[in-house]
Amino acid sequence: MNPKIKVIIDSNILFSFLLSKDNKFKFILFSKNIEFYTCNFLFVEIFKHKDKIKNISKLDEDEILWQLENILGKITFIKEDIIPKEIFREAYNLTKDIDEKDTPFVALSIFLNGLLLTGDKKLKNHLKQKGFSNFFEF
Numbered sequence: 001m002n003p004k005i006k007v008i009i010d011s012n013i014l015f016s017f018l019l020s021k022d023n024k025f026k027f028i029l030f031s032k033n034i035e036f037y038t039c040n041f042l043f044v045e046i047f048k049h050k051d052k053i054k055n056i057s058k059l060d061e062d063e064i065l066w067q068l069e070n071i072l073g074k075i076t077f078i079k080e081d082i083i084p085k086e087i088f089r090e091a092y093n094l095t096k097d098i099d100e101k102d103t104p105f106v107a108l109s110i111f112l113n114g115l116l117l118t119g120d121k122k123l124k125n126h127l128k129q130k131g132f133s134n135f136f137e138f
Contacts, residue, residue, distance in 0.1 A: 004035045006114030007136045009075065010105040011045040013117050014038070017071050018064065019057050028138060029074045036075045037112060039104040043077075080104050083111045098126040109134055 007028075017029070028034060046053075046068070054064060080088075083104075091107035092100065102123055109116040115136035118124055124135060 002033065004033055005136070006037060006112050007034050007117050008037050008105055008109045008112065008114045009042075010038070010102060010116065010118045010120070011042055011049075012119045014042060014046070014071065015049070015053065016119055018053055018067055029071065037078055037108060037114060038075050039078055039080050039108050041080060041101075041104045045101075078108055078112075080107070083107050087111050094127055094130050094132050095123070098123055106132065 029036070050064075054061065057064060059067070087110050088103065088107045091103045091110060094106055095102045099120075099122075102118075102120070105116060105118070106127070108114070113134075115134050116127075117136040127133075127135075
Protein backbone atom coordinates (compact mmCIF):
# COMPACT_ATOMS: atom_id res chain seq x y z
CA MET A 1 0.00 0.00 0.00
CA ASN A 2 1.38 3.41 -0.97
CA PRO A 3 1.71 5.98 1.80
CA LYS A 4 -0.63 8.92 1.50
CA ILE A 5 0.70 12.28 0.36
CA LYS A 6 0.65 14.93 3.08
CA VAL A 7 -0.65 18.21 1.65
CA ILE A 8 -0.74 21.42 3.66
CA ILE A 9 -3.30 23.94 2.51
CA ASP A 10 -3.03 27.65 3.14
CA SER A 11 -5.71 30.31 3.52
CA ASN A 12 -6.07 31.27 -0.12
CA ILE A 13 -6.72 27.65 -1.10
CA LEU A 14 -9.50 27.38 1.48
CA PHE A 15 -10.96 30.62 0.13
CA SER A 16 -10.79 29.18 -3.39
CA PHE A 17 -12.67 26.11 -2.18
CA LEU A 18 -15.37 28.34 -0.73
CA LEU A 19 -15.68 30.94 -3.46
CA SER A 20 -15.94 28.81 -6.56
CA LYS A 21 -18.67 26.32 -7.38
CA ASP A 22 -16.61 24.48 -10.04
CA ASN A 23 -13.22 24.79 -8.45
CA LYS A 24 -10.59 22.23 -9.39
CA PHE A 25 -9.31 22.30 -5.80
CA LYS A 26 -12.58 20.84 -4.52
CA PHE A 27 -12.04 17.67 -6.52
CA ILE A 28 -8.73 16.88 -4.85
CA LEU A 29 -10.42 16.99 -1.43
CA PHE A 30 -11.96 13.62 -2.23
CA SER A 31 -8.72 11.92 -3.23
CA LYS A 32 -8.02 8.76 -1.24
CA ASN A 33 -4.25 9.20 -1.73
CA ILE A 34 -3.98 12.56 0.01
CA GLU A 35 -4.14 13.60 3.67
CA PHE A 36 -4.86 17.30 4.13
CA TYR A 37 -3.42 19.38 6.94
CA THR A 38 -3.40 22.99 7.97
CA CYS A 39 -2.64 24.99 11.07
CA ASN A 40 -5.09 26.54 13.51
CA PHE A 41 -4.15 29.99 12.19
CA LEU A 42 -6.50 29.23 9.31
CA PHE A 43 -9.46 29.78 11.66
CA VAL A 44 -8.22 33.32 12.31
CA GLU A 45 -8.05 33.95 8.56
CA ILE A 46 -11.57 32.59 8.02
CA PHE A 47 -13.10 34.83 10.67
CA LYS A 48 -11.04 37.82 9.60
CA HIS A 49 -12.34 37.55 6.03
CA LYS A 50 -15.83 36.16 6.65
CA ASP A 51 -17.64 39.24 5.33
CA LYS A 52 -15.52 39.31 2.20
CA ILE A 53 -16.17 35.58 1.64
CA LYS A 54 -19.90 36.16 2.02
CA ASN A 55 -19.90 39.11 -0.39
CA ILE A 56 -17.80 37.46 -3.09
CA SER A 57 -19.47 34.05 -2.91
CA LYS A 58 -22.99 35.52 -2.96
CA LEU A 59 -23.97 32.65 -0.67
CA ASP A 60 -26.00 33.14 2.46
CA GLU A 61 -24.41 32.42 5.82
CA ASP A 62 -25.99 28.94 6.14
CA GLU A 63 -24.62 27.90 2.74
CA ILE A 64 -21.15 29.15 3.64
CA LEU A 65 -21.25 27.28 6.95
CA TRP A 66 -22.40 24.10 5.18
CA GLN A 67 -19.52 24.44 2.68
CA LEU A 68 -17.06 25.10 5.51
CA GLU A 69 -18.27 22.06 7.44
CA ASN A 70 -17.77 19.81 4.40
CA ILE A 71 -14.33 21.21 3.60
CA LEU A 72 -12.97 21.44 7.15
CA GLY A 73 -14.08 17.86 7.82
CA LYS A 74 -11.49 16.70 5.27
CA ILE A 75 -8.61 18.61 6.90
CA THR A 76 -6.57 17.76 9.99
CA PHE A 77 -5.76 20.85 12.04
CA ILE A 78 -2.40 21.06 13.79
CA LYS A 79 -1.63 23.44 16.65
CA GLU A 80 1.31 25.64 15.75
CA ASP A 81 2.86 25.23 19.20
CA ILE A 82 3.83 21.60 18.49
CA ILE A 83 6.10 22.75 15.68
CA PRO A 84 9.67 23.11 16.98
CA LYS A 85 10.93 26.70 17.26
CA GLU A 86 13.84 25.97 14.91
CA ILE A 87 11.42 24.98 12.16
CA PHE A 88 9.28 28.06 12.80
CA ARG A 89 12.41 30.23 12.53
CA GLU A 90 13.37 28.53 9.28
CA ALA A 91 9.87 29.14 7.89
CA TYR A 92 9.90 32.75 9.09
CA ASN A 93 13.21 33.33 7.31
CA LEU A 94 11.66 31.95 4.13
CA THR A 95 8.51 34.11 4.33
CA LYS A 96 9.52 37.32 6.11
CA ASP A 97 10.30 39.20 2.89
CA ILE A 98 7.02 38.30 1.20
CA ASP A 99 4.24 37.63 3.76
CA GLU A 100 4.88 36.66 7.38
CA LYS A 101 1.30 35.35 7.71
CA ASP A 102 2.34 32.37 5.59
CA THR A 103 4.97 31.31 8.13
CA PRO A 104 2.75 28.77 9.95
CA PHE A 105 1.80 27.01 6.71
CA VAL A 106 5.40 26.77 5.52
CA ALA A 107 6.49 25.64 9.00
CA LEU A 108 3.85 22.92 9.01
CA SER A 109 4.99 21.77 5.57
CA ILE A 110 8.55 21.44 6.83
CA PHE A 111 7.49 19.81 10.11
CA LEU A 112 5.28 17.17 8.45
CA ASN A 113 7.62 16.76 5.50
CA GLY A 114 4.57 17.55 3.40
CA LEU A 115 3.77 19.51 0.28
CA LEU A 116 2.40 23.04 0.42
CA LEU A 117 -0.68 23.75 -1.68
CA THR A 118 -1.00 27.47 -2.30
CA GLY A 119 -2.59 29.61 -4.94
CA ASP A 120 -0.33 32.54 -4.07
CA LYS A 121 2.02 32.74 -7.07
CA LYS A 122 4.17 35.50 -5.52
CA LEU A 123 4.70 33.41 -2.39
CA LYS A 124 5.47 30.30 -4.43
CA ASN A 125 8.01 32.09 -6.63
CA HIS A 126 9.62 33.72 -3.60
CA LEU A 127 9.92 30.41 -1.76
CA LYS A 128 11.40 28.73 -4.82
CA GLN A 129 14.03 31.49 -5.02
CA LYS A 130 14.86 30.78 -1.37
CA GLY A 131 15.29 27.05 -2.08
CA PHE A 132 11.93 25.77 -0.82
CA SER A 133 10.44 23.45 -3.42
CA ASN A 134 7.97 21.24 -1.53
CA PHE A 135 4.81 22.20 -3.40
CA PHE A 136 1.78 20.15 -4.33
CA GLU A 137 1.09 20.49 -8.05
CA PHE A 138 -1.85 19.10 -9.94
